[in-house]
Amino acid sequence: MEQQPIGGMASATSWSEEDFSCSICLDVFNSPVTTPCGHNFCRTCITVFWDDMVQYKCPVCNELFHTRPVLRVNTFILGMVDQFRSSVRVKEQPCVEPGEVPCDVCTGTQLKAVKSCLVCYTSYCQTHLEPHQRVSRLKTHQLVDPLDSLEDRMCKKHGRLLELFCQTDQVCACVLCTMTDHKSHPVVPLKEEYEVKTAQLGKIEAEVQQMIKERQRKIKDIIDTVDHSKADADREIADGVQVLTALRRSVEKCLDDHNKTVQEKLKSTEKEAEGLIKELQQEIKDLTNRSSEVKQFSQTEDHLHLLQTFRSLKDPPPTRDWTTVEVRPPSYVGTLRRALDQLEETLNMEVKKVPDLRSALHKYACDLTLDPNTAHRHLSLSEDNRKVTRVGVDQSYPDHPDRFDSWPQVLGREALTGRCYWEVEWGGGVEIGVTYRGITRRGGGGDSMLAGNNKSWTLDCYDGRYSAWYNGIKTVLPLLPAGSTRIGVYLDRPAGSLSFYRVSPGGGGSSDTLTHLHTFWSSFTQEDLLPGVRVGWGSSASLCSRFFSCLSDP
Secondary structure, three states: OOOOOOOOOOOHHHOOHHHHEOOOOOOEOOOEEEOOOOOEEEHHHHHHHHHOOOOEEOOOOOOEEOOOOOOEEOHHHHHHHHHHHHHHHHHHOOEOOOOOOEOOOOOOOOEEOOEEEOOOOEEEOOOOOHHHHHOHHHHOOOEEOOOOOHHHHEOOOOOOEOOEEEOOOOEEEOOOHHHOOOOOOOEEEHHHHHHHHHHHHHHHHHHHHHHHHHHHHHHHHHHHHHHHHHHHHHHHHHHHHHHHHHHHHHHHHHHHHHHHHHHHHHHHHHHHHHHHHHHHHHHHHHHHHHHHHHHHHHOOOOHHHHHHHHHHOOOOOOOOOOOOOOOOOOOOOOHHHHHHHOOOOOOHHHHHHOOOHHHHHHHHEOOOOEOHHHOOOOEEEEOOOOEEEEOOOOOOOOOOOOOOOOOOEEEEOOOEOOEEEEEEEEEOOEEEEEEEOOOOOOOOOHHHOOOOOOOEEEEEEEOOEEEEEEOOEEEEOOOOOOOOOEEEEEEEOOOOEEEEEEEEOOOOHHHOEEEEEEEEEOOOOOOOEEEEEEEOOOOEEEEOOOOOOOOOOO
């Protein structure tokens, strides 16, 4: 390829790579030399080319030389090639955009900085960074991602590098600051405090994520509770339709009133749930924003920037304690019966055909016994482990990891699955309830006390009154025992409900009546549920058989 002469006022940047290419290797000249005929080649290329020849000729014009020519460096071409290479490197680098850090060395068009030197306090593009990658002394300098306002890394008072952190005043300091303003304060290197702060940010992030998960679980619990409530409402309406449809026109008004009542209760529950979900979603949004902010802080590699801006981290958004918040769906027990009572005078015969609540629950009756391995040593079991009495003398029970060592409590042996109904005859003062198998057995704290935690629920029968307990919170119930010493317990795990009833004597068997006392609602986990009893001084409790008879009955 014939080379064009280079002259005039043209600069290297106005030429193409082809103008500076060796006709042998077809690449940009490397150590260009000139032959006597005026053509230019890379020194290595022309040397190797002539090494294999007997007669020496120019690869371009084929001029023959009787002796091997002496090659001379073309200084003009060498300078132009260097300019051309530099211009190519500059063109390949991006220009600085708004918001980006510019190269402090570039003149004219400023290129985007790729690194900042914390020793030189200068930001460099790829071209001007080259000495730091080549010169041994400069290689020891600390390079970081491009930083703006490097002058902020200097102490404004002493003009020295900010390389320490005062733990008392929570500010960055230079060496001279530690001899004056922060003389008696504990100071550490920036990196050490950076690691402390990033650890704090990690902890904050973990706490935020945990709060988000808890609220997401709470939303699920609320939705599940509403779904269970809908299922209960559907069953109640279906029962009403089954009975009242047979009465046709005479009970149409009763049927309409009954359905309206159920729907209004359900609507009220849904409205309450929607409000709680909306509040939880807002908290999740606020916490997500905080999580993003914390993550942004955590990802910075700039020790000083993080420490200087750490205090600007916003306070956590106000959140509500959702531990005890729950949707309490209404009880539909007795709704149908009350509707029928309004027609008792004219439909007395039809009303008698409707089974009472106790008879309906009979199909869920279960035989339960008490587990001696869980009984506190002040509790005596008798009557085939169906009766428990609190005594003042330690019983000779063997050591067992399931035994309560502080609270006078005992659990049932059989796990409760699906739907279960049982009755307990009590005397004195007792708490009757249900607990997860995993309740703590050691110590006298709330973790091991029935209803002193979120793993158990009880009904307290004592001193002529009833109280419902959960998670250490007491709810006094308006109904009184009124001569009854028996409690009915109905657990509906699929529906997420645990109900307690007062069993009023009516001659025994199906003639006894149930009065609803209280219902707990919860999304029960897969862990086993067990019946449990806590017994007061001189008190006792007996588990009745599935035929509702207790061995202690007269």
